[in-house]
Amino acid sequence: GIQVEQSPPDLILQEGANSTLRCNFSDSVNNLQWFHQNPWGQLINLFYIPSGTKQNGRLSATTVATERYSLLYISSSQTTDSGVYFCAVEGQNQGGKLIFGQGTELSVKP
């Protein structure tokens, strides 16, 4: 099956810093989503981005489908950005079934 690798596994930032999280996947995908799991465990949709670039406030994401990777950019980080960021992909003909990466745990210090 399709493999999803995220890097780095852990990241500590000072408030105000920028960061880039990476998601590599092993095969073509129909769907790619980025999620933020907050410290209370809630999974929050950030982006649906099987290809191209999207921006939402301080967050943006780019997926280069032909090279099988996606990047999540966080600018001017805030303590509320802390948590785990997951990339999840749906392979072709997989009917909506998402395969999750192991996540990047982000801690933003004041």
Next chain:
Amino acid sequence: DAEITQSPRHKITETGRQVTLACHQTWNHNNMFWYRQDLGHGLRLIHYSYGVQDTNKGEVSDGYSVSRSNTEDLPLTLESAASSQTSVYFCASSESTSGGQETQYFGPGTRLLVL
């Protein structure tokens, strides 16, 4: 506003008991999914459904069952709870379109402890 809810949010049970976790969505989505989240494994798919009366096994389906009698609900049943089923369970839903699958939306999760 449309939403997806899970109940209970926390559950403690004993080994061997039958447990049912509820999932209810008001998005009117065709597709519904159950995942479990464990340390070191991320989220893994248990069962999923593409519509009423449709159910399918996912990656880690042993010991679990689901039923889909209406669009809104997909209850997950642990037939005989085992300690290995201690986990956090997430329900999700999505719409399917002619162009493919769309964004999955997740419920708040249920923390299950099997003693």
